[in-house]
Amino acid sequence: MQATLALVLCWGMGMAYGQTQILLVLSDSGGACSEVVAAMRGHFAGQNGAFEVRSIHASEFSAGRVDPTETDLVVAIGTDAMEQVSVEARVPVLNILVPRQRYESSRLRAKHDSRQYSAIYLDQPLSRQLQLIKAALPKRDAVGVLLGPASQDRLKPLQQAAREQKLGVSVEQVITEEDILPALKRLFVNAEVLLALPDPLIFNKSTAQSLLLTSYRAQIPLIAYSKSYVSAGALAAVYSTPTQIGQQAAELLLRLAQAKTLLLPPPQYPKYFSVNVNYQVARSLGLAIEDEAALLQRIKAGTERE
Numbered sequence: 001m002q003a004t005l006a007l008v009l010c011w012g013m014g015m016a017y018g019q020t021q022i023l024l025v026l027s028d029s030g031g032a033c034s035e036v037v038a039a040m041r042g043h044f045a046g047q048n049g050a051f052e053v054r055s056i057h058a059s060e061f062s063a064g065r066v067d068p069t070e071t072d073l074v075v076a077i078g079t080d081a082m083e084q085v086s087v088e089a090r091v092p093v094l095n096i097l098v099p100r101q102r103y104e105s106s107r108l109r110a111k112h113d114s115r116q117y118s119a120i121y122l123d124q125p126l127s128r129q130l131q132l133i134k135a136a137l138p139k140r141d142a143v144g145v146l147l148g149p150a151s152q153d154r155l156k157p158l159q160q161a162a163r164e165q166k167l168g169v170s171v172e173q174v175i176t177e178e179d180i181l182p183a184l185k186r187l188f189v190n191a192e193v194l195l196a197l198p199d200p201l202i203f204n205k206s207t208a209q210s211l212l213l214t215s216y217r218a219q220i221p222l223i224a225y226s227k228s229y230v231s232a233g234a235l236a237a238v239y240s241t242p243t244q245i246g247q248q249a250a251e252l253l254l255r256l257a258q259a260k261t262l263l264l265p266p267p268q269y270p271k272y273f274s275v276n277v278n279y280q281v282a283r284s285l286g287l288a289i290e291d292e293a294a295l296l297q298r299i300k301a302g303t304e305r306e
Contacts, residue, residue: 020257023071024055025085027078032097032242036077039246043254050257058084073262075249086110086117092262095119096249097242099198101150103267118264120248123198124225124238125269126154126161128299130195132238132275133223134165135298136289137193143169144191144220146183148201158197177207184214194222196229208232221285227276235285236277238299240270248272275299 024040026033037055044051058081074093076085079102082095086106093112095103096119103119110117133143143162147155152173162169170190172183180202187194194215196203203211212233215222224234248271256262275296282289289295 019052020050020253021070021072022051022053022253023074024053025058025061025074025076025081026055027058027080027082027097029057033077035242036097036246036249039243040075040250040253043247043250047254051253061085073253073256075253082106086112089117092116092264093118094249094252094264096245097122099123100267101153101198114266115263119267120245120252121267121269122240122245123269124240124273126158127164127302128238128269128273129197129223129225130161130165130167131299131302132236132295133167133193133195134302135295136223136236136277137221137287140192140221141167142190142192143167144187144194145169145171145197146180146187146194146199146202147171147173147197148199149175150201151197151199154197174202177201180207181210181214184211185218188215188218188220191220194220196222196224196234198225203229216281216284219285221281221287227274230276230278233281234278235281235287236275236289236295238273238275240273244272244274245270273299 024037026037041053044053061081061084071091074085074089074091076082076093076095078097079099082098082103083106085093087110093116095117098119098121100121100123103121107114107117130143133140145158155171158169158171170187172187174180174183208229209232212222212229216233221235224230224237226237226239230237252265256264275292277289277292277295279289
């Protein structure tokens with residue numbers, strides 16, 4: 001504990017006496033990573049030079065090159081950056097645009113102290129996803145969920161969240177891709193809506209289209225976790241944009257700078273989020289769905305009551 005505190009105080013000297021030195025490590029030079037960087041830089045621009053921000057690609061990162069006198073904190077953007085930085089990081093690291101399960105695996109593997117190695121997840125909290133179902137499909141309260149090896153630890157939190165939202169939940173656990181379609185058909189016996197949770201075995205490039213088509217043919221709407229799946233045929237999703245996550249990360253770093261500390265808060269879910277609906281799929285399924293703005297407000301209202 002004393003050693004950790006001493007290191008934090010050492011690394012935080014720049015924060016106490018001048019600019020906060022932040023190194024952004026990017027998994028990719030464009031796309032979502034560039035949107036996050038733009039959002040963060042835009043937020044920092046109004047802070048009267050309180051932050052000095054540098055950016056490098058994950059492939060350029062070497063823990064030995066991160067000089068504590070030049071870097072107060074590293075922000076790893078995306079899973080590739082997280083994996084690169086986690087190996088020998090000697091400064092506090094905030095990981096963003098990373099799935100919850102990948103972050104937990106990375107932290108445990110590298111044995112990092114959570115006060116020095118934290119995250120803003122890419123995943124949405126289960127309660128928020130279930131609130132989308134209640135808002136979009138108020139007459140459907142039987143939810144089906146497939147869980148794979150990477151998501152099996154979600155079973156108890158899912159059951160608890162479903163009870164809190166007064167929804168019934170049926171779960172099928174799968175081990176191989178061959179298990180997926182038979183398990184899905186078993187879910188359809190009772191489920192009125194299918195909730196997709198991130199799991200690389202279940203939802204990937206080779207399985208996604210089959211899952212979407214099977215649920216559509218069964219007239220069971222699928223609630224996804226990303227906008228891309230809505231475009232591909234899911235009914236709706238609640239998700240956070242890179243800009244929204246970048247804003248949250250910048251706000252978190254500003255709070256640390258104001259408190260003159262580098263003790264990171266526990267990992268957290270996205271604060272800001274959006275809703276996307278595929279209204280063509282809704283019409284094909286005979287569903288009347290409110291507009292996205294109204295659904296968003298309903299979910300936010302539900303969150304405030306929790």
